Amino acid sequence: MQSDQTTVQGSKAGPAPPGAPGSDDRRWKLVSATMRRHGHSSQALIETLHTVQEVYGYLDDDSLKQVAHALGVPLSKVYGVATFYHFFTLKPQGEHTCVVCMGTACYIKGAPTLVAAVNEVAGISTGETTADGKLSLLSARCLGSCGLAPAVVMDGEVVGRIGDNDMKARITNWLESPGAEVANA
Amino acid sequence: MPEETTNGTQAQTTLDICVAAGCLSCQGDLVKEALEKEIDARGLAERVAVRGVGCLGLCMAGPLLRVSPDGILYQAMVPEDAGEIVESIGKKPVKRLECDAEQSFFTRQVKIVLENSGEVDPDKLDDYTAVGGYDALAKAVGEMEPSEVISEMVTSGLRGRGGGGYPSGLKWGTVAKADGARKYVICNADEGDPGAFMDRSVLESDPFRVLEGMAIAGYAVGADSGYVYCRAEYPLAVKRLKNAIRQAERAGFLGSNICGSSFRFTVDIRLGAGAFVCGEETALISSIEGNRGSPRPRPPFPAASGLWDCPTLINNVETFANVAPIIRNGGEWFSGIGTEKSKGTKVFALAGRVQNTGLIEVPMGTVLRDIIFDIGGGIPDGRKFKAVQTGGPSGGCIPEQFLDMAVTYESLAQAGSIMGSGGMIVMDETSCMVDVARYFMEFCMTESCGKCVPCRVGTMQMHELLEKITQGRASMKDLDLLEELCEVVRFSSLCGLGQTSPNPVLSTLRYFRDEYLAHIRDHVCPAGVCKMKSPSKIHAEVA
Ligand SMILES: Cc1cc2nc3c(=O)[nH]c(=O)nc-3n(C[C@H](O)[C@H](O)[C@H](O)COP(=O)(O)O)c2cc1C
Ligand code: SF4
Ligand code: SF4
Ligand code: FES
Ligand code: FES
Numbered sequence: 001m002q003s004d005q006t007t008v009q010g011s012k013a014g015p016a017p018p019g020a021p022g023s024d025d026r027r028w029k030l031v032s033a034t035m036r037r038h039g040h041s042s043q044a045l046i047e048t049l050h051t052v053q054e055v056y057g058y059l060d061d062d063s064l065k066q067v068a069h070a071l072g073v074p075l076s077k078v079y080g081v082a083t084f085y086h087f088f089t090l091k092p093q094g095e096h097t098c099v100v101c102m103g104t105a106c107y108i109k110g111a112p113t114l115v116a117a118v119n120e121v122a123g124i125s126t127g128e129t130t131a132d133g134k135l136s137l138l139s140a141r142c143l144g145s146c147g148l149a150p151a152v153v154m155d156g157e158v159v160g161r162i163g164d165n166d167m168k169a170r171i172t173n174w175l176e177s178p179g180a181e182v183a184n185a
Numbered sequence: 186m187p188e189e190t191t192n193g194t195q196a197q198t199t200l201d202i203c204v205a206a207g208c209l210s211c212q213g214d215l216v217k218e219a220l221e222k223e224i225d226a227r228g229l230a231e232r233v234a235v236r237g238v239g240c241l242g243l244c245m246a247g248p249l250l251r252v253s254p255d256g257i258l259y260q261a262m263v264p265e266d267a268g269e270i271v272e273s274i275g276k277k278p279v280k281r282l283e284c285d286a287e288q289s290f291f292t293r294q295v296k297i298v299l300e301n302s303g304e305v306d307p308d309k310l311d312d313y314t315a316v317g318g319y320d321a322l323a324k325a326v327g328e329m330e331p332s333e334v335i336s337e338m339v340t341s342g343l344r345g346r347g348g349g350g351y352p353s354g355l356k357w358g359t360v361a362k363a364d365g366a367r368k369y370v371i372c373n374a375d376e377g378d379p380g381a382f383m384d385r386s387v388l389e390s391d392p393f394r395v396l397e398g399m400a401i402a403g404y405a406v407g408a409d410s411g412y413v414y415c416r417a418e419y420p421l422a423v424k425r426l427k428n429a430i431r432q433a434e435r436a437g438f439l440g441s442n443i444c445g446s447s448f449r450f451t452v453d454i455r456l457g458a459g460a461f462v463c464g465e466e467t468a469l470i471s472s473i474e475g476n477r478g479s480p481r482p483r484p485p486f487p488a489a490s491g492l493w494d495c496p497t498l499i500n501n502v503e504t505f506a507n508v509a510p511i512i513r514n515g516g517e518w519f520s521g522i523g524t525e526k527s528k529g530t531k532v533f534a535l536a537g538r539v540q541n542t543g544l545i546e547v548p549m550g551t552v553l554r555d556i557i558f559d560i561g562g563g564i565p566d567g568r569k570f571k572a573v574q575t576g577g578p579s580g581g582c583i584p585e586q587f588l589d590m591a592v593t594y595e596s597l598a599q600a601g602s603i604m605g606s607g608g609m610i611v612m613d614e615t616s617c618m619v620d621v622a623r624y625f626m627e628f629c630m631t632e633s634c635g636k637c638v639p640c641r642v643g644t645m646q647m648h649e650l651l652e653k654i655t656q657g658r659a660s661m662k663d664l665d666l667l668e669e670l671c672e673v674v675r676f677s678s679l680c681g682l683g684q685t686s687p688n689p690v691l692s693t694l695r696y697f698r699d700e701y702l703a704h705i706r707d708h709v710c711p712a713g714v715c716k717m718k719s720p721s722k723i724h725a726e727v728a
Pocket of ligand 1: 350502681
C-alpha cells in the first residue's frame with residue numbers, strides 16, 4: 001500500500017510547473033497515460049490520483065491542478081475527492097514510512113503501545129513526519145493480515161507479530177542511518 | 186495433482202508453499218527460493234516440483250508448506266531450513282518443523298469457497314481448470330437459460346456474504362427483470378471491516394473463481410461487463426486479479442464468445458482509496474464514477490438504477506466465490522448444507538486472543554464454542570474468554586453465555602450482533618469492553634462521510650462521551666445521554682454506517698454494563714486498560 005522509497009525520494013525533484021504539463025517529466029507521462037487510457041473522462045479522476053501518488057509519492061498542488069485541467073473537473077472537486085479518501089496524502093512522506101495497523105485485531109493485540117514506542121524514540125505521533133524528514137508514522141485501518149496481529153508496514157514490507165522492543169530497534173536504526181543517497185546506493 | 190516439473194515430466198513429489206500475503210510477510214517467498222535452489226543443487230528437479238499455492242488457513246503459523254503426496258505439513262520455516270526439508274523427502278519428516286495436519290483446525294472445516302485455496306497456483310489458469318474450474322461457466326452458457334441459472338441460485342438459498350445477508354437469487358432475479366439496455370455486475374472487494382481478511386484471501390488464493398462467479402452472474406442478469414472494486418491496500422490481490430483476467434480473456438472465459446457461445450463479458454478493476462463507507466453499495470458506485478464515496482438514499486436500489494444509472498448487480502467476493510460450485514453441483518446440494526435459513530458454509534477470519542488465528546470455513550450453524558475452542562484452539566496464555574466481536578463496526582460483542590449458540594444470521598442478530606462479513610475477534614480479560622466500544626465509535630466517527638448530521642455529529646458526540654467514561658470523568662447523566670444518542674443515530678442516519686454505528690455500544694452496554702458502571706462510579710477500569718486519573722484527583726478538581 002505504501003509508495004516505495006524510490007518514488008518518495010523522486011518527489012524531491014517536484015513535478016513539472018503548471019502551464020507546462022511536464023512533457024519532459026518521465027513520471028508525468030505515466031499520469032498522462034492513465035488519463036489517456038480512460039479517454040480523459042472525469043470518471044478517471046480517482047484512477048489518475050492513484051497514479052500521481054504512485055509516481056510522486058504524494059498529491060502535490062501542481063499535479064492536482066494539472067489533473068483538474070486535463071480531465072475538465074473543477075479544482076474544488078479534485079480536492080474534495082483527494083481529501084475524502086484516506087489513502088491519498090497531500091503531504092510528502094518521510095524517507096522511511098512506518099504504518100501501524102489500527103484495525104481491531106491489531107488494536108487489541110497491542111497496536112497502541114507500538115505507536116507509543118515510535119513516539120518515544122522518534123518523538124512523532126500518527127500522521128507526522130520527523131523534522132529531519134527521516135520518518136513518517138502513519139496508521140492503517142486493517143492490512144488484512146490480522147492473523148499476524150499486531151502488524152505494521154515498514155517501507156512497504158509487512159511485518160507481523162512485532163513487539164515494542166523490536167519496533168524501537170528498527171526505528172532507531174532508521175533514524176541513525178545515513179542519508180537516503182548513501183543508504184540506497 | 187502431480188505437478189509438472191520444469192522439463193515437463195511429472196514430479197513424484199510436490200512442495201506446495203503458501204504464497205498468500207500472510208505467509209509472504211513471513212518470508213514465504215525466500216523459503217520458496219531456497220527450496221528451489223536446494224532442489225536444483227541436488228539435481229532433484231525431475232522428481233520434485235515446487236509450487237506456490239493460496240492460503241492454507243493457519244496463517245499465524247506461516248510460512249506453511251505441504252508435501253504431496255506424503256501429506257506432511259510444515260510450519261514457521263526460515264530459508265535456512267530448506268536443505269533439511271529437501272534432504273528429508275522420501276525419508277522421515279523434519280519433526281522440528283512439522284505442523285499437525287490432523288488437528289481440529291484442519292479436520293473440522295468444510296470447504297466450498299476455499300476448496301481451491303492452497304490447492305491451486307493462483308497465477309495459473311491451468312491449475313484452476315484442472316480442478317474443474319470454468320466447468321460451471323461452460324455449463325451455464327452452454328446448457329442453461331439465464332432464468333434457469335437464477336432459479337438454481339434461488340434454490341440454493343445462498344445469502345449475500347457482504348454483511349446484509351440478502352438472498353442472492355432474489356437480487357439476481359430483480360436485476361434480470363430490470364429495464365435497461367446496459368447492465369453491470371460489480372464485485373464488492375472493498376473489505377473495509379477491520380479484522381476481516383476473507384475476501385483478500387479468496388482473491389489472492391483463487392482469483393479465477395471470483396471471475397467465474399461474476400461471468401455466470403453477468404450471463405444470468407444480462408450484463409456484458411463488470412467491475413471488481415478492490416481496496417488499494419491489497420496490492421497482491423489486485424496483481425493476481427489482473428493476471429487472472431488476462432489469462433481468462435486469452436482462454437476465452439472472458440471477452441467475446443465465451444465458451445464458444447454468443448455471450449460476451451469483460452471485467453475491469455477499480456481501486457478503492459481507503460474509505461470504509463465505499464463498501465456501502467451506493468457509495469461504491471459513486472466512487473467508481475470518480476466521485477467522493479457518499480451514499481445516496483435508496484430506493485432507487487442499484488438493481489434498478491446503479492452504475493451510470495444502469496441496473497447493477499452488486500455482490501461480495503465470497504458470494505461470487507459460491508456461485509460456480511452451486512451451478513456445478515446444483516442448488517439442492519448447496520441448500521443441504523447449513524441450517525434452514527442460513528445455507529452453505531461461511532468463511533471466518535479468526536483473530537485476536539485465540540490460539541489459532543487464521544482463516545476457517547465451517548457450515549452455517551456451527552457452534553461458537555467449537556469455532557473458538559476446538560478449531561481455534563482456545564485462549565492462549567491460560568487466560569479466560571471474555572467476548573467475541575463479530576460483524577466489525579456494525580456488529581457487537583458476544584459474551585460467554587452464548588458460547589453454545591449455533592452461528593447463523595438469525596442467532597447472531599438475536600444475541601445483538603451480526604454475521605457481517607465474517608470477522609471474529611476473540612477477546613480475553615485483557616480487553617476493556619468500554620474501550621472496545623470507544624474504539625469502534627472512533628472508527629465510525631472518522632469514517633463517517635459527513636453527508637448527514639446524525640451520523641457526522643452524533644458519532645462524534647458519542648465518541649466524546651465514551652472517551653469521558655474511559656477517562657473516569659463521566660457521570661450517570663452522560664451514560665443516559667449516550668444511550669439516547671444510540672437511538673437517535675440509529676434511526677435517523679442515511680446509510681448503514683450511521684445506522685449501525687451504535688451497535689458496539691449497545692451490545693457492550695447490554696452484556697458488560699457493570700464495566701461501564703465501574704468506570705463511572707468507581708473510576709476504575711476492571712481490565713486495567715483505561716488510564717484514568719485517580720478518583721481523589723478528580724474530586725480535588727471539582728472542589
Ligand atoms: C458502511 C458499509 C460498509 C460496507 N462494506 C462492505 C464491504 O467492505 N464489502 C462488502 O462486500 N459489502 C459491504 N457492505 C455491504 C454492501 O453495501 C452490499 O450490501 C453488499 O456488497 C452486497 O453484496 P452481497 O449481497 O453479496 O452481500 C457495506 C455496507 C455498509 C453500510
Ligand atoms: S465544505 Fe461545504 S461549506 Fe465549506 S466550502 Fe465546501 S461546500 Fe462550502
Ligand atoms: S450515515 Fe454517515 S456515512 Fe452514511 S451517509 Fe450519513 S454521514 Fe455518510
Ligand atoms: S486488524 Fe491489523 S491487519 Fe487486520
Ligand atoms: S497466508 Fe499462508 S496460510 Fe494463510
